[in-house]
Amino acid sequence: MVDLISQYEKIKPAIDEAIFSVIQNAQFINGPEVTGFQSEFESYLGIKHVIPCANGTDALQIAMMSLGLKPGDEIITPSFTYIATTEVMALLGLTPIFVDVDPHTFCLDPSKIEAAITKNTKAIVPVHLYGQAADMNKIMAIAEKHKLYVIEDNAQAIGSDYHLDNGSVVKTGTIGHIGCTSFFPSKNLGCYGDGGAMCTNDDALAEKIRMIANHGQSKRYYHDMVGCNSRLDSIQAAVLRIKLRQLDNYIDARRNVADYYDGILGSIKGVSIPFRAHDSKHVFHQYTLKLEGIDRNGLNEYLASKEIPSMIYYPVPAHRQKMFAHFGSDTTNLPVTDELTSIVISLPIHTEMQDEQLELITSEIIEFIQKK
Numbered sequence: 001m002v003d004l005i006s007q008y009e010k011i012k013p014a015i016d017e018a019i020f021s022v023i024q025n026a027q028f029i030n031g032p033e034v035t036g037f038q039s040e041f042e043s044y045l046g047i048k049h050v051i052p053c054a055n056g057t058d059a060l061q062i063a064m065m066s067l068g069l070k071p072g073d074e075i076i077t078p079s080f081t082y083i084a085t086t087e088v089m090a091l092l093g094l095t096p097i098f099v100d101v102d103p104h105t106f107c108l109d110p111s112k113i114e115a116a117i118t119k120n121t122k123a124i125v126p127v128h129l130y131g132q133a134a135d136m137n138k139i140m141a142i143a144e145k146h147k148l149y150v151i152e153d154n155a156q157a158i159g160s161d162y163h164l165d166n167g168s169v170v171k172t173g174t175i176g177h178i179g180c181t182s183f184f185p186s187k188n189l190g191c192y193g194d195g196g197a198m199c200t201n202d203d204a205l206a207e208k209i210r211m212i213a214n215h216g217q218s219k220r221y222y223h224d225m226v227g228c229n230s231r232l233d234s235i236q237a238a239v240l241r242i243k244l245r246q247l248d249n250y251i252d253a254r255r256n257v258a259d260y261y262d263g264i265l266g267s268i269k270g271v272s273i274p275f276r277a278h279d280s281k282h283v284f285h286q287y288t289l290k291l292e293g294i295d296r297n298g299l300n301e302y303l304a305s306k307e308i309p310s311m312i313y314y315p316v317p318a319h320r321q322k323m324f325a326h327f328g329s330d331t332t333n334l335p336v337t338d339e340l341t342s343i344v345i346s347l348p349i350h351t352e353m354q355d356e357q358l359e360l361i362t363s364e365i366i367e368f369i370q371k372k
């Protein structure tokens with residue numbers, strides 16, 4: 001699905017030097033690489049504060065902790081996402097209220113949000129799934145009307161441009177009150193281990209987030225609130241500084257792969273290529289097809305037999321996980337989510353794909369469909 005070795009080969013001298021220099025300076029925790037990455041990432045995103053942390057799941061957890069919510073408070077979120085988004089809500093005693101997704105964008109359907117709002121609703125957590133931004137213009141309007149916080153799960157869409165209704169173009173993750181991202185190696189901006197970050201334009205929230213990520217500490221050995229220990233280590237920060245300079249090239253490479261797939265697969269009956277919303281730039285963390293009248297699992301197995309990887313993201317949506325069984329049936333009426341889990345399939349997409357690989361993958365897909 002990804003080829004991190006070929007990608008490394010192209011930036012090897014810079015990466016090796018950066019990692020070696022962290023080791024030589026023995027500044028493994030905090031230090032100049034972390035602050036350097038933080039300010040470079042702030043400029044890239046066009047945001048006031050970036051707070052790095054240990055991984056994307058922590059980023060979501062700390063962001064939610066910073067809002068001062070109490071057990072039983074409700075958060076509107078999609079079920080069609082990676083489990084981390086909703087798991088941290090349950091961990092904090094908050095109640096995820098699953099709202100269905102749009103069948104085209106695969107992201108939270110704004111037209112279904114207001115019906116799910118109650119007096120206990122405190123926040124909306126949209127996920128920019130597969131690299132396609134959720135409809136933030138509509139989501140922010142609803143949040144403002146009902147005075148709700150918005151935390152963007154931007155783990156899959158880092159670098160995506162979004163056109164706001166006011167005419168300005170901003171990065172996803174900078175639109176809500178807090179944006180969260182992950183630097184897991186296979187993410188569009190991935191490090192060589194675990195990493196994550198939160199970002200916000202709100203000074204007070206930034207200070208609180210920083211404290212929570214550092215044992216709730218206001219000054220050394222003075223702990224004002226219960227926090228956790230979540231840091232981006234210096235080696236990962238050093239890697240990210242180098243890869244951040246490549247991020248826009250990486251996005252272009254992914255979009256070129258998507259264009260190729262679109263061109264070949266777009267005209268096949270029963271195959272829906274990924275939707276590209278007019279108000280945002282799809283950054284193709286995944287290239288995900290919808291198949292109608294085509295045996296999805298059969299194609300997955302056929303490709304595997306030809307040594308071509310393909311993946312089902314996500315075979316079981318959050319509302320059908322045992323983890324959430326106790327939340328009851330009122331949050332389980334999600335027909336689009338249920339339908340998508342049985343018809344989506346993601347193809348290999350990464351920054352180093354070769355034409356021959358794309359030709360092979362697409363011709364095997366056509367072979368499978370025509371045989372039927």
Ligand SMILES: *Cc1c(COP(=O)(O)O)cnc(C)c1O
Pocket residue numbers: 055056057058081082084085127153155156181182183184194195196
């Ligand atoms: C990867 C991912 C996360 C979690 O990130 P980790 O760094 O693995 O903890 C959260 N949400 C989404 C949508 C993701 O894709």
